[in-house]
Amino acid sequence: MKIAFVGKGGSGKTTLSSLFIRHLAALGAPVLAVDADINQHLGPALGLDESEAAGLPALGEHLPLIKEYLRGSNPRIASAESMIKTTPPGRGSRLLRVREDNPVYDACARPVELDGGAVRLMVTGPFTDADLGVACYHSKTGAVELCLNHLVDGRDEYVVVDMTAGSDSFASGLFTRFDVTFLVAEPTRKGVSVYRQYKEYAHDFGVELKVVGNKVQGQDDLDFLRAEVGDDLLVTVGHSDWVRAMEKGRPPRFDLLDAADRDALRLLRTTVDTAHERRDPDRYTRQMVHFHLKNARSWGNERTGADLAAQVDPDFVLGEGVAAAV
Numbered sequence: 001m002k003i004a005f006v007g008k009g010g011s012g013k014t015t016l017s018s019l020f021i022r023h024l025a026a027l028g029a030p031v032l033a034v035d036a037d038i039n040q041h042l043g044p045a046l047g048l049d050e051s052e053a054a055g056l057p058a059l060g061e062h063l064p065l066i067k068e069y070l071r072g073s074n075p076r077i078a079s080a081e082s083m084i085k086t087t088p089p090g091r092g093s094r095l096l097r098v099r100e101d102n103p104v105y106d107a108c109a110r111p112v113e114l115d116g117g118a119v120r121l122m123v124t125g126p127f128t129d130a131d132l133g134v135a136c137y138h139s140k141t142g143a144v145e146l147c148l149n150h151l152v153d154g155r156d157e158y159v160v161v162d163m164t165a166g167s168d169s170f171a172s173g174l175f176t177r178f179d180v181t182f183l184v185a186e187p188t189r190k191g192v193s194v195y196r197q198y199k200e201y202a203h204d205f206g207v208e209l210k211v212v213g214n215k216v217q218g219q220d221d222l223d224f225l226r227a228e229v230g231d232d233l234l235v236t237v238g239h240s241d242w243v244r245a246m247e248k249g250r251p252p253r254f255d256l257l258d259a260a261d262r263d264a265l266r267l268l269r270t271t272v273d274t275a276h277e278r279r280d281p282d283r284y285t286r287q288m289v290h291f292h293l294k295n296a297r298s299w300g301n302e303r304t305g306a307d308l309a310a311q312v313d314p315d316f317v318l319g320e321g322v323a324a325a326v
């Protein structure tokens with residue numbers, strides 16, 4: 001299951017992503033954690049110290065390796081250089097699975113020990129000004145999009161992406177790659193305006209958007225969020241002493257998390273699990289092709305000097321039943 005945490009800067013995306021990842025790990029579920037936010041804080045939020053976090057390999061720096069591996073023997077993709085972030089898999093492509101070892105994880109993922117078990121962590125690497133343009137060829141999140149478009153994941157396997165709600169994910173198709181998108185919103189006008197913007201973009205793509213209210217104190221905050229986002233409000237989280245202790249570098253055992261926060265995390269998981277039955281591999285594949293053609297037309301063809309529409313394998317559908325293709 002592919003899950004995104006998005007929202008305004010400082011709303012609590014990293015905090016809630018990391019709590020959800022810890023929750024899943026404590027249940028023994030396989031988790032791939034991905035930091036795709038402009039501010040790269042997921043590693044520290046999962047307990048890595050500064051030097052460990054700084055030493056994580058950046059996905060953005062391994063794009064040639066990722067492309068070469070995923071391309072496999074797909075005859076429609078002549079070279080790794082002709083592959084852009086939206087190039088879809090087809091027959092012959094290599095696919096990624098949550099529970100496996102592969103050269104992409106070897107190069108780009110690191111295990112992080114949490115209470116209950118280890119998760120894999122991948123990070124895009126820090127963003128620079130040059131990364132933040134529209135439809136940027138070298139966009140760091142491009143590596144994430146490529147991986148998600150080549151990932152086959154089942155009901156009890158989780159890929160949790162800490163992401164920003166910025167224009168980068170809308171310029172590409174990244175925002176459509178998730179089974180559930182949790183929009184983290186503080187009970188403020190700004191927090192809610194990011195929700196509206198996201199909802200509008202997502203509207204035509206069947207994105208399952210659920211609002212997680214954060215730093216919600218009391219009835220007035222709750223009433224505000226309810227009035228502003230209506231039924232999209234899934235749950236709210238208050239101020240967490242556990243999180244505050246972690247910020248001080250003294251993370252308590254995870255089972256000491258507040259009961260109310262644990263209930264909230266359970267609800268997130270139930271929401272993700274029930275989204276499984278609404279999965280639609282045809283639509284998922286159609287959307288990746290849609291964004292690929294759009295990117296090809298707007299900059300990809302020109303940049304690579306090839307007609308990238310020819311990369312689309314019309315008979316290929318990415319779903320759980322897809323045969324391992326090499």
Ligand SMILES: Nc1ncnc2c1ncn2[C@@H]1O[C@H](COP(=O)(O)OP(=O)(O)OP(=O)(O)O)[C@@H](O)[C@H]1O
Pocket residue numbers: 007008009010011012013014015016037039041214215237238239240241243244247
């Ligand atoms: N429920 C909470 N209880 C206590 N502190 C919280 C809570 N949620 C977030 N915080 C604190 O608020 C700050 C911002 O949270 P966080 O870093 O998770 O936000 P973010 O959306 O990822 O921000 P950025 O856009 O900078 O990546 C952090 O110091 C975090 O510890």
Ligand SMILES: [Mg+2]
Pocket residue numbers: 013014015037039041162
């Ligand atoms: Mg963050």
